[in-house]
Amino acid sequence: MSEDSVLKAVLAAVREVAPSAEVSEDSPLIATRTIDSLSLLSLVALLEKEFSVTIRDSELLPVHFETPLAIRAFLRTKGC
Template identity: 55%
Template sequence: MSEDTTLTVIRSLVRDLSQGAELDDETPLIERRIIDSLSLLRLVAKLEEEFHITIRDTEIRPSHFATTRAIRDFVATKAGS
């Protein structure tokens, strides 16, 4: 999957979980409370399903989920491992 396609999928997942919040690739998701602790767990489950990856509890860090671009970069590291 290309980086653009991955980013599009991630944007869609975040919007679904945040009831359609307006965001761009640098919108601070946690800081602006677009995603909270419960929606973060849902997002992790959806990322694992969509990208066929496993995200360990120790990998759920604010830096990995700060923006949609940060999520894309994190997913790319998981897909390569």
């Protein structure tokens, strides 16, 4: 999957769990509370399904989910 398509899928997943938020690739998700603890779990489930990866509890760090670009970078470490 190309980086562009990974980013598009990440943006779609974020928009699914936070439908009322306007989200771009560099939107702060945690600092603005676009993503809270409950929606983070939903987002993780969507990402695991979309990319066929497992995200361990120890990987649920704010740095990995700060922005859609940060999520894409994190997914890159998973081979996506």
